[in-house]
Amino acid sequence: MTPPAAPLRRKLIAGGCTLLLLPLVPGLARAATIVAVRTWPADEYTRVTLEMDTELKAEHFTLDNPHRLVVDIEGVQLSTAINDLVSKIRPNDPYISAVRVGQNRPNVVRLVFDLKQDVAPQVFTLKPIGEYKYRLVLDLYPKIAQDPLMALLKDTENDPLAGILESLAQGGPSEAPIPSVEGQKLPPTARKPPEGAPPPPPRTAPGLRPGRPILVALDPGHGGEDPGAIGKRGTREKDIVLQIALRLKKLIDAQPGMRAYLTRDRDYFVPLNVRVQKARRVQADLFISIHADAWIKPTARGSSVWALSQHGATSSAARWLAKKENDADLIGGVNLGAHNAQVAKVLLDLSTGAQINDSIRVGTQVLKEIGKINKLHKNRIERAGFAVLKAPDIPSILIETAFISNPQEEQLLRTPAHQQRIAHAVLSGIQDYFSAHPALARRG
Numbered sequence: 001m002t003p004p005a006a007p008l009r010r011k012l013i014a015g016g017c018t019l020l021l022l023p024l025v026p027g028l029a030r031a032a033t034i035v036a037v038r039t040w041p042a043d044e045y046t047r048v049t050l051e052m053d054t055e056l057k058a059e060h061f062t063l064d065n066p067h068r069l070v071v072d073i074e075g076v077q078l079s080t081a082i083n084d085l086v087s088k089i090r091p092n093d094p095y096i097s098a099v100r101v102g103q104n105r106p107n108v109v110r111l112v113f114d115l116k117q118d119v120a121p122q123v124f125t126l127k128p129i130g131e132y133k134y135r136l137v138l139d140l141y142p143k144i145a146q147d148p149l150m151a152l153l154k155d156t157e158n159d160p161l162a163g164i165l166e167s168l169a170q171g172g173p174s175e176a177p178i179p180s181v182e183g184q185k186l187p188p189t190a191r192k193p194p195e196g197a198p199p200p201p202p203r204t205a206p207g208l209r210p211g212r213p214i215l216v217a218l219d220p221g222h223g224g225e226d227p228g229a230i231g232k233r234g235t236r237e238k239d240i241v242l243q244i245a246l247r248l249k250k251l252i253d254a255q256p257g258m259r260a261y262l263t264r265d266r267d268y269f270v271p272l273n274v275r276v277q278k279a280r281r282v283q284a285d286l287f288i289s290i291h292a293d294a295w296i297k298p299t300a301r302g303s304s305v306w307a308l309s310q311h312g313a314t315s316s317a318a319r320w321l322a323k324k325e326n327d328a329d330l331i332g333g334v335n336l337g338a339h340n341a342q343v344a345k346v347l348l349d350l351s352t353g354a355q356i357n358d359s360i361r362v363g364t365q366v367l368k369e370i371g372k373i374n375k376l377h378k379n380r381i382e383r384a385g386f387a388v389l390k391a392p393d394i395p396s397i398l399i400e401t402a403f404i405s406n407p408q409e410e411q412l413l414r415t416p417a418h419q420q421r422i423a424h425a426v427l428s429g430i431q432d433y434f435s436a437h438p439a440l441a442r443r444g
Contacts, residue, residue: 120183224269226332229294302377366429
């Protein structure tokens with residue numbers, strides 16, 4: 001998309017969302033230039049992002065009867081362009097029914113969001129990073145946190161294994177809380193048992209529980225504000241890996257005794273620690289994060305599979321890749337105040353040697369199968385400190401399906417046939433692993 005005004009001729013990372021370009025209001029030398037407004041509606045939360053050329057201050061509060069969110073933005077003047085935001089809210093947005101814009105006082109614009117339900121709003125600013133300038137982020141979460149287990153059960157309503165899966169909801173591991181933000185409450189099914197209540201029976205390895213399906217958590221990397229790597233033809237990593245994950249989920253769900261859970265099923269951003277929390281909440285037996293690599297030279301090519309390292313990366317390139325993937329939170333945008341507290345609880349070297357050993361075993365099987373359909377970047381499992389692989393009780397691997405920066409591999413990744421081949425290869429690797437290791441190590 002080419003912006004209409006010359007000052008805005010730059011690459012905008014806004015695909016897959018509602019995009020509004022807001023030109024500078026003539027005669028307002030001190031007013032900030034709003035570069036773009038993007039909205040990302042999803043069941044878990046709706047995000048509204050205002051991108052500007054200077055950092056701004058914002059205050060917010062909520063009102064009841066009816067539910068509204070009021071945001072006052074300093075340093076902006078009312079314009080016809082910002083008024084057009086009203087028409088950019090999607091009718092199917094789960095949280096916003098309409099937006100009203102007005103000049104509250106000189107140099108302050110007020111946004112009033114009419115809400116479909118009570119929310120726990122998170123309003124914060126982000127410094128420039130990558131292609132983005134300053135961002136004001138409005139995240140509208142439901143007042144009652146959504147339970148990943150309930151989402152899984154809803155997805156398997158008519159599934160013959162639904163009753164077995166439902167039993168998981170009766171007592172998820174207390175050390176794996178439902179992802180939540182400040183101001184949210186846990187749903188009734190996730191409430192802690194009263195004091196004095198008998199403890200739930202101890203968890204055992206899934207291979208020792210007859211009838212329990214093997215549950216695979218699939219984690220399509222990036223999403224929302226974070227596009228991931230972008231190929232020469234404009235192919236976005238976040239789109240490709242979501243398509244592969246959806247195909248893989250369909251294949252897994254068709255297998256007897258296996259089911260898949262997606263950490264995101266649409267184009268929205270999920271923080272790294274929340275991806276881990278979701279997998280632990282649904283008591284996944286395996287966690288697979290799906291990505292598409294990139295390098296500064298277009299000649300780099302090949303697939304790779306990664307496991308966690310607690311003692312440093314296997315190479316300088318591995319360190320670079322881990323840092324790039326771990327920076328997803330900075331690009332996608334997290335409220336650092338709340339995020340750091342969660343990270344301290346969830347991602348501080350929780351992984352065990354047993355988990356890493358299982359990860360290497362399953363990764364080896366998956367790498368072997370992928371090698372049958374694509375050139376391998378390395379013929380062995382590589383290791384680095386990926387934050388998203390730090391679940392202490394779930395074997396976890398990260399798959400770089402190909403180099404999206406390589407023109408030939410980018411073209412392959414764009415084709416449904418090759419996406420399906422990747423999904424089949426990963427499924428074959430998973431099945432080989434579970435056949436060889438029916439009683440998974442599930443410590444913790």
